[in-house]
Amino acid sequence: MEKILWLLYLTPAIPLGAELLRSGGVPATLGDAAAGITGAVVTALLAHLAYVSTRAARSLTVYDPLTGLFNRQRFDIEYPAEVLRAERQGQALTLATVDIDRFRAINEQFGHDEGDRVLLRLSQALRRLVRAEVDRCYRIGWDQFCILMPGATDAEAAAIIERIWHAAHGEEVGLDRLGGGLSIGVVNLRQGEAPPALLRRAEQIMFEVKQKRKAQIPVSPPADSDA
Numbered sequence: 116m117e118k119i120l121w122l123l124y125l126t127p128a129i130p131l132g133a134e135l136l137r138s139g140g141v142p143a144t145l146g147d148a149a150a151g152i153t154g155a156v157v158t159a160l161l162a163h164l165a166y167v168s169t170r171a172a173r174s175l176t177v178y179d180p181l182t183g184l185f186n187r188q189r190f191d192i193e194y195p196a197e198v199l200r201a202e203r204q205g206q207a208l209t210l211a212t213v214d215i216d217r218f219r220a221i222n223e224q225f226g227h228d229e230g231d232r233v234l235l236r237l238s239q240a241l242r243r244l245v246r247a248e249v250d251r252c253y254r255i256g257w258d259q260f261c262i263l264m265p266g267a268t269d270a271e272a273a274a275i276i277e278r279i280w281h282a283a284h285g286e287e288v289g290l291d292r293l294g295g296g297l298s299i300g301v302v303n304l305r306q307g308e309a310p311p312a313l314l315r316r317a318e319q320i321m322f323e324v325k326q327k328r329k330a331q332i333p334v335s336p337p338a339d340s341d342a
Contacts, residue, residue, distance in 0.1 A: 179254040181231060182238035190253040190261055195310045197263055208304040209264040209272040212317040213241075213279070216296035216328055218258040225293060233288065233295070234258070240282040245275055261317075269303070276301055298325035 179186040185193070194210075201208035215221075215233065222230040237260070241252040245262060253261045264272050276299055283290050283297040290296055300321030304313055 179238075182234055182254050184238050184241070184260070185251060185253045187253065187255040190255050193251065194261070194263065194314070197265060198304060198308075198310045198313065201265065201304055202307075206266050207268070209267045210302055210304070210313055210317050211262040211264070211272070211276060212300045212314070212321045213260040213262065214298045214321055214325060215258040215290065216298055216325055217294060221293050221295050229293070233290070233293065236288045237283060237297075240287055241279060244278045244282060246271075250275070261314075272301060272303075296328050298322070298328060300324065 177185060177189050197208060200206075215237070218230065218233070221233060234254075238252070238254065241260065241262065245252060245264070246267070249265065250267070251263045253263075255261050262275075264275065267275070280297055280299065282288055285291070298321050300317040300319065300323075302313060302317045302320065
């Protein structure tokens with residue numbers, strides 16, 4: 116595609132080439148030749164910059180700039196379509212909503228840079244632990260993520276969620292070390308269920324898990340025993 120675009124960018128140089136051929140390969144003046152070449156190059160560069168800017172703008176509308184995951188806008192497009200596809204084909208669809216517990220406290224205690232690193236580490240873990248080329252991960256809020264698992268069996272979905280939970284609370288993401296945690300709601304699509312209803316069920320389970328965890332885990336990491 117880019118090779119074709121470069122040919123289009125160089126189109127302004129065609130009249131100059133034709134003139135050189137018509138005049139026997141010798142321009143009327145060096146100034147005319149230089150002006151023609153400069154104009155063609157500038158036009159090509161401007162066209163290429165416009166192309167690069169357009170591609171960058173499109174990427175920003177699809178991907179979350181911090182984590183590289185698909186963003187909420189992409190989720191709002193793909194999620195209803197995936198539900199419809201599963202309904203039409205009679206296939207299973209599992210939706211997981213993921214929320215970082217006490218993320219605000221992590222930002223306040225350890226700084227926003229550490230908070231960003233937590234988001235990035237968790238996003239990398241999500242990409243690594245789901246089924247490649249099948250499942251899709253989205254960052255849909257400040258500290259909230261969604262995972263779509265088309266065609267996953269209950270055992271497959273449970274195994275994925277378990278791996279994510281252990282990665283989040285272990286050294287890979289480090290939520291335990293920072294006094295945080297992960298709340299996850301997992302649901303399977305019911306026959307005839309609308310996308311908003313499926314998402315509400317997943318979020319309701321996630322919030323119930325979060326409320327239970329609030330009573331069990333302190334906001335700040337426990338003090339060292341030797342302190």
